[in-house]
Amino acid sequence: MAKNTDQEYRVGAVKGRIQTQTHSGLYVERDTSTGKFINMKTSERTPFKGVRKEK
Template identity: 50%
Template sequence: MAKNSGSGYRKGAVTERTQFQTPNGNWAKRDADTGRIMDQKTSGGKFKGVRTEK
């Protein structure tokens, strides 16, 4: 299970989720089981500890 360390990084990997970059440049997180988009990051950069889709 992934946990935030409080020091700017995450301990462990986030499982059952992937991330991809949307056409507008934001990163979105997708549930690996259902394929639904869970969250979109607007502050720039990737989600920490989430596998990137090819």
Template identity: 60%
Template sequence: MATNPPKGDGHRIGAVRQRSQTQTPSGNWVKRNTTNGQFMDVKSDKTPFKGVRKEK
């Protein structure tokens, strides 16, 4: 019998492509498009985005 993975368990397989994230001076994490450098989204809590690489 086939065992399918659970739906909606909150994880992805592989990384988010063409995205990076950095931390603002206030401590929030902001997501950036790597092709044009435009900021896309800011998280309200102080945890980083899942599956998005961090800038150095």
């Protein structure tokens, strides 16, 4: 799992999760083992930090 630092960035990648962008421009986080959507970023239109992007 990624570790948070005090400088507003993470060291390492978040394992077991991927993210994709919706048609509206928001980012959604998905669990790779189940395929279920976990979290949606509604406050900003920036990607999640440390989570790989779905191809």
